[in-house]
Amino acid sequence: MLNQLTISELTAKLASRDVSAREITQSCLDQIARVDGKIHAFISYDAADALAQADAADQLLSAKGRDASRPLLGIPIAIKDVLAVKNQPLNCASKILGKFTSTYDATVIEKLKAAGAIVFGRLNMDEFAMGSSTENSAFGATCNPWDITRIPGGSSGGSAAAVAANECIASLGTDTGGSIRQPAALCGCVGLKPTYGRISRYGLVAYASSLDQIGPFTKNVADAATLLGVMSGHDLRDSTSIPQPVPDYTKALTGDIRGLKLGLPKEYMVGGLDPEVKAAVDVAVKKYEELGAEIVEISLPHTDYAIATYYIIATAEASTNLARFDGIRYGARVDGADPAELYSKTRGAGFGAEVKRRIILGTYVLSSGYYDAYYLRAQKVRTLIRQDFLKAFETVDAIITPTTPTAAFKIGEKSDDPLQMYLSDIFTISCNLAGICGVSLPCGFTQNPKLPIGLQLLGKPFGEETMLRLAHAYEQNTAWHQQRIAI
Amino acid sequence: MASGEIDVKYVAQLARLSLTPEEEKKIGAQLGNILVYIEKLSELDVTNIEPTAHAVPLTNVTRADEVCPSLSHADALRNAPRQAGGLFIVPKIVE
Numbered sequence: 001m002l003n004q005l006t007i008s009e010l011t012a013k014l015a016s017r018d019v020s021a022r023e024i025t026q027s028c029l030d031q032i033a034r035v036d037g038k039i040h041a042f043i044s045y046d047a048a049d050a051l052a053q054a055d056a057a058d059q060l061l062s063a064k065g066r067d068a069s070r071p072l073l074g075i076p077i078a079i080k081d082v083l084a085v086k087n088q089p090l091n092c093a094s095k096i097l098g099k100f101t102s103t104y105d106a107t108v109i110e111k112l113k114a115a116g117a118i119v120f121g122r123l124n125m126d127e128f129a130m131g132s133s134t135e136n137s138a139f140g141a142t143c144n145p146w147d148i149t150r151i152p153g154g155s156s157g158g159s160a161a162a163v164a165a166n167e168c169i170a171s172l173g174t175d176t177g178g179s180i181r182q183p184a185a186l187c188g189c190v191g192l193k194p195t196y197g198r199i200s201r202y203g204l205v206a207y208a209s210s211l212d213q214i215g216p217f218t219k220n221v222a223d224a225a226t227l228l229g230v231m232s233g234h235d236l237r238d239s240t241s242i243p244q245p246v247p248d249y250t251k252a253l254t255g256d257i258r259g260l261k262l263g264l265p266k267e268y269m270v271g272g273l274d275p276e277v278k279a280a281v282d283v284a285v286k287k288y289e290e291l292g293a294e295i296v297e298i299s300l301p302h303t304d305y306a307i308a309t310y311y312i313i314a315t316a317e318a319s320t321n322l323a324r325f326d327g328i329r330y331g332a333r334v335d336g337a338d339p340a341e342l343y344s345k346t347r348g349a350g351f352g353a354e355v356k357r358r359i360i361l362g363t364y365v366l367s368s369g370y371y372d373a374y375y376l377r378a379q380k381v382r383t384l385i386r387q388d389f390l391k392a393f394e395t396v397d398a399i400i401t402p403t404t405p406t407a408a409f410k411i412g413e414k415s416d417d418p419l420q421m422y423l424s425d426i427f428t429i430s431c432n433l434a435g436i437c438g439v440s441l442p443c444g445f446t447q448n449p450k451l452p453i454g455l456q457l458l459g460k461p462f463g464e465e466t467m468l469r470l471a472h473a474y475e476q477n478t479a480w481h482q483q484r485i486a487i
Numbered sequence: 488m489a490s491g492e493i494d495v496k497y498v499a500q501l502a503r504l505s506l507t508p509e510e511e512k513k514i515g516a517q518l519g520n521i522l523v524y525i526e527k528l529s530e531l532d533v534t535n536i537e538p539t540a541h542a543v544p545l546t547n548v549t550r551a552d553e554v555c556p557s558l559s560h561a562d563a564l565r566n567a568p569r570q571a572g573g574l575f576i577v578p579k580i581v582e
Contacts, residue, residue, distance in 0.1 A: 098568070100566045101565070101566065103558060103562040103565055103566075104562075196543055197543045210541050210542065236550050239548040240541065240543060242545065305527060305531065307524075308524060308525045308527050308528050309528065311525065312525060312528075319502060323503075326503070328577055329563075329566070329567060329575055330567060330568070331566065331568065332568065333568035336578060338579070338580070339580060340503060343503040344500075344504060344505040345505050347502075347503060347505070348504055348506060348507075353510075353514075356504060356506065356510065357514055357517060357518065359502050360495060360498050360499060360514055360518060361518055361521065363498050363502040364498045367498065367501060373529075374528075376538055377529070379539055379540060380533040380537070380539075382538070383537055383538060383539040384536060386539055418517050418521065419521055419524055433542070434542060435542020435543060461542075461543075
């Protein structure tokens, strides 16, 4: 089945003309028709448009053959519903955007299209990327393909589930506190959060602007490296994108990790960590030693303060970013006697419960009399958290941790207790506060039920090459990533 | 810091967000728990620590002031809930 293959496998088949882009795209669309009624990874998709893009790719392949300037030619890639794709709907899984359609392409979408990708579909997510389970969607929850009674993680749950269920070859998501790595771990795929500033955020609907990054979901590390290379680079339209050269990340995947130092933070292997997850990570650490890496115990002493820091900074930024959804220039509107009443009614009707909670919390921590106690203090603790990492990176090349404390939990299990939901992000959240890069890759399964377990590697700022080399070496010496769901 | 109390009605008004009485009650209770949790930051001594607004060291990012294509008038209005004559229609602001 073509939809089960990786970008590199399909690229080889396209180059030799064994398959067409239309056949690949059709196999994804067939899989969606077969399984998405159960999984609900997609909010919507435009099959005719996807096939038209596939035909255009096939024409290019006939005329010119494969060329290095289009590394994604003929590869169907699905998109989280928070990124602008010209003339496609954009809802952020919220009611408040109504019938919004994008007037332009996000920079990452421009880059994917220029690289030849077939960009299709709107993938489900937690509303405005706020959540860890994809239950907070105005379009209904997404289910974990490994067990449809469980959550796929979030907020990019649709992106992870669609790749795991072979409904697309790769997908894009966004990560503000773990929203790529956590669902990748829970669905058994590779999820990469690049360094802050590596990829332009132009055309990404902002949640927390100082933390948000776009990244890929793929079936293996090599595909993640390919997509990272396509999407990275400075962009004049995003003043926080960093003018740093883009290397060929696939060249970093040498398989040789001898002498690299991996830090094992002692604060991450404690309380609340499921024994099966811990055991799987312990085995992965041993595998790294076998492969010639040196394991060094490190300390990230402010780990315990990361979640509190995050929920002050992220909600503060969200409360200001989401002020733009006021029913005036776009989206749904509920009329009022004056503008203030129109704003309040529109926002009250349009936003879901979690978004309302975060807007209230964010407004509160920024409000007069509380700013210093909450927001300013959180920004200072953020400095301490960042310093923890920079200090650790003086002695190690990357850090190794579990991605999540447990495997996928049941739908509904934490939806009435937001604090418990927030605490499930404990291992992923510091990475965004520090602005470093991180990747999650499969490292085993729980026994009963069989659910994926994720291993997280954290790299230095702009240390993606070393981090991906480490991820790839482990992957090539284990078989976890080859396990597919019978769906 | 305040201890787990939040005037949801007042903050919602600041945020221009209408809530039902049930939502006010539920969000108030949930945020109370979250604020108690967040209190843990007061354990830390942050004297002389500089705040981090952004993890990247970019300041005063500028670009050349050149005219280039931007969103067309029609596209800017394309998603408007109400429009007429090339303008967004809003409730009366000034009597």
